Amino acid sequence: MEPIVINRKESKLRVAPEWADVCFTCGTCAGGCPVTGVDGMDPRKAVRMAALGLDQELIDSRFPWVCTLCGRCEYACPQGVEILKMMRRARTLRERDKVPGPIHKGVVMCLERGNNLGIPKDDFLFLLADLAKEMEEDEGFPGFYVPVDKKGANVLVTINSKEPFGEPDDMKFWWKIFYAAREDWTTTSENWEGVNWGLFSGDDESMREITGRIVKHLEELECKTLLLPE
Numbered sequence: 001m002e003p004i005v006i007n008r009k010e011s012k013l014r015v016a017p018e019w020a021d022v023c024f025t026c027g028t029c030a031g032g033c034p035v036t037g038v039d040g041m042d043p044r045k046a047v048r049m050a051a052l053g054l055d056q057e058l059i060d061s062r063f064p065w066v067c068t069l070c071g072r073c074e075y076a077c078p079q080g081v082e083i084l085k086m087m088r089r090a091r092t093l094r095e096r097d098k099v100p101g102p103i104h105k106g107v108v109m110c111l112e113r114g115n116n117l118g119i120p121k122d123d124f125l126f127l128l129a130d131l132a133k134e135m136e137e138d139e140g141f142p143g144f145y146v147p148v149d150k151k152g153a154n155v156l157v158t159i160n161s162k163e164p165f166g167e168p169d170d171m172k173f174w175w176k177i178f179y180a181a182r183e184d185w186t187t188t189s190e191n192w193e194g195v196n197w198g199l200f201s202g203d204d205e206s207m208r209e210i211t212g213r214i215v216k217h218l219e220e221l222e223c224k225t226l227l228l229p230e
Contacts, residue, residue: 012055012059012089012093013050013055013058013059013086013089022079022080022081023044023047023048023051023081024078024079025044025048026044026078027042027044028076028077028078029042029043029044029047029074029077029081029083030042030044030045030073032072032075032076033067033072033073034068034070034072035066035067035068038062038063038066039061039062039063039066041061041063041066043067043073043083043087046058046064046083046087046090047081047083047086050086055090055093058090059090059093059094060094062100064088064090064091064094065099065100065101067087069084069087069088069200071084088202089202091200091201091202092202092203093202094202096203099201103197103200103201104197104201104203106197107197107198107203107206107210110193110197110198110206110210111206111209111210114190114192114193114213115161115191115192115193116161116193116195116197117161117162117165119161119164119165121189121190124164124189124192125148125189127164127168128146128148128164128187129145129146131146131169131171131172132144132145132146132175135172135175135176135179139172141176141179144175144179146187147185147186147187148186148187148189149186149188149189149221150185150221151220151221151222152184152221152222153184153186153221153223154183154184154185154223154224154225155178155183155184155185155186155223155224155225155226155227156185156186156187156188156214156218156221156223156225157174157185157186157187157227158187158192158194158214158226158227158228158229158230159171159187159192159193159194159229160193160194160195160229160230161193161195174229185227186221186223188217188221191210191213191214193210194228194230195230196210196211198210214226
């Protein structure tokens with residue numbers, strides 16, 4: 001009896017074409033996955049779908065988005081199957097208007113306005129000044145202010161937009177550490193978003209653009225260190 005040969009060129013998801021041969025279907029990956037069982041799926045089933053050419057079925061499913069990309073499955077795999085690359089590739093191949101939740105909308109917003117939630121520049125700067133005043137006058141940090149676009153600072157700090165939007169006091173935790181350590185730091189007035197949803201959504205082009213903006217800040221302000229609090 002002739003062995004069944006899978007046409008490896010048919011799969012859009014398989015990073016290494018020998019997956020169909022090396023995966024034991026042992027289930028070790030599924031045993032360590034925190035979302036095993038959601039929608040009846042697990043990493044082992046996802047790998048087999050890719051190996052057998054059921055790409056579109058996996059791409060159209062919820063599982064690539066339920067997956068947290070934590071990496072426990074890949075770490076546990078005795079054969080070194082690159083499961084994370086496969087899952088992120090499945091996200092990449094999803095049509096952008098079918099990306100679940102607000103993720104793709106946040107990417108578009110970040111490209112247009114410099115942060116995932118579209119916070120206007122003037123509102124952002126007003127908030128920073130207001131919080132700095134609270135720290136200086138009410139919380140015992142004399143002389144404190146939030147440096148913005150400071151050239152030559154040691155640390156460039158990006159910010160998760162959910163903080164100025166809904167949890168502004170969370171930024172103070174970092175600021176108090178900087179104050180106590182007498183750190184030389186700055187943030188920026190534009191394109192300060194520290195969460196790259198292009199990375200999470202599989203949108204490589206947008207991911208590179210957003211990352212490039214931060215790198216540009218780092219170079220133009222001549223900062224030595226980049227801090228991504230996210």
